Amino acid sequence: MMDQELDRTLVSIFNEMEKVDYQQKSPRRLRVDVAPEALPGLLELLKGKASYVHLSAISCVDWIEEEEFELVYHVWSYEVNSLVSAHTRIPREGACYLSVYDLYKPAGFFERDIYEMYGVYFEGSPHMEKFILTEWNGPPPMLKDFDAEAYVQDTFNWQDYQPDWLKDLEEAGGGVEIRPEDVRR
Amino acid sequence: MSDLKQIPVVAKETGKERTNPLANVFDELIRFAQARSMFMLHYCTGCGAIELPPAMTSRFDMERLGIQPMVTPRQADILLITGYVSIKTLKRIILTYEQMPSPKYVIGICSCTVNGGMYWQSYATAKKLNEYLPVDLYIAGCMPRPEAVIEGLRLLMDNIKSGKSEPWKDYYQRYDYYLGNQQHLFGDDWQTPTDIIGEAEHFGLMGPETEGEHTRLLQQHQQPLEPHKMRLK
Numbered sequence: 547m548m549d550q551e552l553d554r555t556l557v558s559i560f561n562e563m564e565k566v567d568y569q570q571k572s573p574r575r576l577r578v579d580v581a582p583e584a585l586p587g588l589l590e591l592l593k594g595k596a597s598y599v600h601l602s603a604i605s606c607v608d609w610i611e612e613e614e615f616e617l618v619y620h621v622w623s624y625e626v627n628s629l630v631s632a633h634t635r636i637p638r639e640g641a642c643y644l645s646v647y648d649l650y651k652p653a654g655f656f657e658r659d660i661y662e663m664y665g666v667y668f669e670g671s672p673h674m675e676k677f678i679l680t681e682w683n684g685p686p687p688m689l690k691d692f693d694a695e696a697y698v699q700d701t702f703n704w705q706d707y708q709p710d711w712l713k714d715l716e717e718a719g720g721g722v723e724i725r726p727e728d729v730r731r
Numbered sequence: 732m733s734d735l736k737q738i739p740v741v742a743k744e745t746g747k748e749r750t751n752p753l754a755n756v757f758d759e760l761i762r763f764a765q766a767r768s769m770f771m772l773h774y775c776t777g778c779g780a781i782e783l784p785p786a787m788t789s790r791f792d793m794e795r796l797g798i799q800p801m802v803t804p805r806q807a808d809i810l811l812i813t814g815y816v817s818i819k820t821l822k823r824i825i826l827t828y829e830q831m832p833s834p835k836y837v838i839g840i841c842s843c844t845v846n847g848g849m850y851w852q853s854y855a856t857a858k859k860l861n862e863y864l865p866v867d868l869y870i871a872g873c874m875p876r877p878e879a880v881i882e883g884l885r886l887l888m889d890n891i892k893s894g895k896s897e898p899w900k901d902y903y904q905r906y907d908y909y910l911g912n913q914q915h916l917f918g919d920d921w922q923t924p925t926d927i928i929g930e931a932e933h934f935g936l937m938g939p940e941t942e943g944e945h946t947r948l949l950q951q952h953q954q955p956l957e958p959h960k961m962r963l964k
């Protein structure tokens with residue numbers, strides 16, 4: 547259990563590495579900030595030495611103002627019963643990072659998803675191709691600079707909100723209170 | 732949707748005038764029978780589908796109206812679109828719709844089919860279903876209760892009985908319009924295995940807008956369909 551004191555193995559791992567910054571967020575959650583070049587090594591130590599065998603997700607955050615992507619690797623240990631979230635930041639321009647597929651097999655799935663949604667390429671990942679959006683040719687849609695609303699406005703038409711039956715309602719004092727046109731830009 | 736009656740139909744001169752005084756009576760009888768025996772395709776797109784099991788089964792019992800679920804499009808009359816339609820799903824819906832035999836009816840259940848609903852700013856969902864398919868009626872709500880679904884189906888039955896429910900003809904008569912909208916979303920090389928223009932000719936439903944620039948575009952790249960070879964091992 548990881549209550550008051552950090553697990554000793556973990557501390558020894560963190561001491562082994564440079565450029566690691568860790569914070570205990572709650573009894574079972576640990577946030578580690580690590581430089582991109584040190585992250586695969588950290589994961590390897592976590593898996594090999596500290597039983598963090600389950601990569602439950604990789605998430606990606608687009609920090610558009612800082613021109614960086616943040617990748618978060620969530621690894622879980624069934625022995626220590628705790629979650630380590632390893633955060634790292636990579637430059638946004640031509641984003642490319644190393645795959646951890648050889649360490650954690652599920653990474654192939656998460657990396658493919660991130661590549662599709664954010665355009666971050668993972669070197670060494672087995673399937674860097676389309677995944678869910680097989681019929682989408684636009685930019686990666688989760689990027690902050692992809693304006694979904696503008697895309698929708700150019701691509702689709704809206705239903706007519708002046709139908710005949712509405713006129714009867716309006717005469718009787720009813721009708722649409724807030725028109726969709728007023729909500730949309 | 733534009734009013735159907737305003738669209739001129741180029742009827743083929745068959746030379747066969749209807750002389751039998753009972754023809755209209757038969758028509759009415761047939762429409763009555765049609766309205767009381769409908770098969771609804773089991774094809775659910777969004778979360779609104781969750782209201783269908785109670786609508787179909789003993790609680791609200793759609794079968795007392797003569798409506799039964801059916802598993803294949805080739806044997807179904809009604810296509811219920813039960814919720815948001817993503818662009819990928821829309822392709823499948825169109826393929827399914829084109830396979831259904833006429834007369835066929837489309838009902839859009841849920842606000843999402845009307846106007847995108849709560850997904851109105853999503854890049855991945857289609858907004859106005861009746862741009863891509865002729866929709867008979869919409870049942871708005873997020874999600875509509877089974878009572879509303881049944882109310883909508885009753886309205887459809889009434890429309891069929893009185894011969895008003897004919898948007899499926901619109902698909903043949905204005906195929907160019909629908910195809911144009913489909914191409915706008917799916918790209919210029921969009922092609923379905925069904926030959927709509929051929930069917931329109933066959934049924935005598937060619938309209939002035941059946942063919943146009945979009946169907947010409949389709950014909951430029953259309954690959955002829957070939958039957959699958961049957962092979963026994």
Ligand code: SF4
Nearest residue numbers: 814815841842843873
């Ligand atoms: S209208 Fe509501 S219930 Fe229906 S598909 Fe949309 S979100 Fe789901």
